[in-house]
Amino acid sequence: MINLLNQIIEEMDGPRTLFNESFSNETISDKILSNSRFYKSNFENIVFDNVLFRKSELSQCRFQNCQILECDLIRIEFYNTSFTSCEFKQVDLSGSLFANVQFSQTKFE
Numbered sequence: 001m002i003n004l005l006n007q008i009i010e011e012m013d014g015p016r017t018l019f020n021e022s023f024s025n026e027t028i029s030d031k032i033l034s035n036s037r038f039y040k041s042n043f044e045n046i047v048f049d050n051v052l053f054r055k056s057e058l059s060q061c062r063f064q065n066c067q068i069l070e071c072d073l074i075r076i077e078f079y080n081t082s083f084t085s086c087e088f089k090q091v092d093l094s095g096s097l098f099a100n101v102q103f104s105q106t107k108f109e
Helices: 004-011
Strands: 017-019 022-029 037-039 042-049 057-059 062-064 067-069 077-079 082-084 087-089 097-099 102-104
Touching (some): 004 022
Parallel strands (some): 017 037, 022 042, 037 057, 057 077, 062 082, 067 087, 077 097
16 A cells, blocks of 8 residues: 555655645654645544644645644644544644634544
8 A cells, every 4th residue: 555645745845735635544753744735635544643734734624533643733724624533642733723623523632
């Protein structure tokens, strides 16, 4: 199985823009995705571990059964995004914006 999100991250240098993508069953560890943009993308069964998302934007995205662990989400902007059955552990959300974001069966620790 090809880990598409990992592959995209490795191939792109600097900020990324992803539109209308779907990713599942991957672990993303120790990556930098700062100043990146994710639009209309789906993430299912993804583990984000120690990922730097600082100043990124997520719009109309869907996260299902994802784990966000020890990630830097400082000043990230979420628009019309949903999190279902997700888990946030030791995540820094300082200065982040949540506009029309839905959380269902999601835990924060």
